Amino acid sequence: MALRAPTPPSTVPDLDAPGPAKPVEFPPDGQWHGPGQVTIQAPQYTRITHADWSCTGLACPVSIAADGSSATIDIRGRAIWIRPWTVYVAADVDAPLAGGQFSGNLTFEGVTVPLDVNITPGTPGAFGGYVSNVPGGGGARVRFVDPDLNAAAAGFLVQDVITSVDGQPVTSPASLNAALASKRAGATVPVDIRRNNTPMTLQYTIDQ
Template identity: 50%
Template sequence: MPATAFSASAAASAAASAPSQARSLPPQQNVPDLDAGGEEKTVDYPPDGQRYNQPSSISIQAPPYTRITGLDLRCTGMSCPVQIAPDGRSATAQGSASTWDFLYPFTVHVVADIDAPLAGGTFTGSFTLNGVTQPLTVNIKPGIQGIIAGNLRNTSPPGGGVRVLAVDPGSNTQAAGLQPGDLIVEVAGTLTPTVNDLDNVLRGKRSGATYPVTVRRAGALVTLQIPLDPEP
């Protein structure tokens, strides 16, 4: 018999005579450690082994700085379509059977965003089954401070932007198109009149995260998408 969390019951007559009662969704079995920008991990909610005499309804809110990429309900004998929001921040599912057995785990697939806080930490969303809610908790691992890899200097006098004297060979910064002679004037929507301002914008941002960097080049403004390099 295939594994099924939502198993439509064939014993409809017996279920019809069974009294309706509140169920408790068991808490998640595992708390995954996620690498920001890394591969997806799973969270399992174990079955309670009970028969439900009402259609099923699931609603999930992803923990902060994460996205839902999949939801395995292991349905058989009934329809239970899953809908995941385009941004992955939430998901819903509905079961079509009015009587079903909760026999196998629900599995939520999650990934951590590359722009998660540098320090990482524990973050919690929610998993709700028929009005009963349990936390959906993940750990996000600490990251490495990101930088724009090159020799950067203030203009003279300071305040006109950050001059690029050289770009580190083989770096993400070089691959993204930053060039010696460019004048960095804005990063991630914030003006950078000095190196200190640039450092403040990048502080706490992870290596690997991509941000728009606007430079003045040959009298024109050019915006580059630069994945930050790891701080040495």
């Protein structure tokens, strides 16, 4: 049985979404531990990118889920815990626009401690061009696409009619603006359009 339990990290990182991964450090206790398994659950709207377990002289393989939602570390031996255990997490671009604090956890030797992060507020999205009304509330018609912005890279063309953003119906320029402003600039979402009366879907990394 461990002489001491893992303790929560002393700091909570601020994560931008999108943005780089930042470390969360679990301080050492200077006691003998292992063998055993560490399990980590990422906070909501984040993903684990890698972990540094400082297992000098030991085998400590790290397994991270494909979506980064969790990780396990197998400690195959006994050692004194003298260096911080570090988990690197990055915020997903679909995090709420307002940001906030979100919690995951780390469990080792029967003890669970929190893994907290702050996700910073995002920049509201906007369309990278100009649109106009379609009679009868039929969508938002593209009148201009800025060639230097993401709308052009996504493939929008003049005269396309935007009918939905990420499943949210678009009936006018105002509803398009509202749909995009509710999401973070930089998020990639499906946008349904009609082009020459043919429906299609574009993957759009939202402009700001």
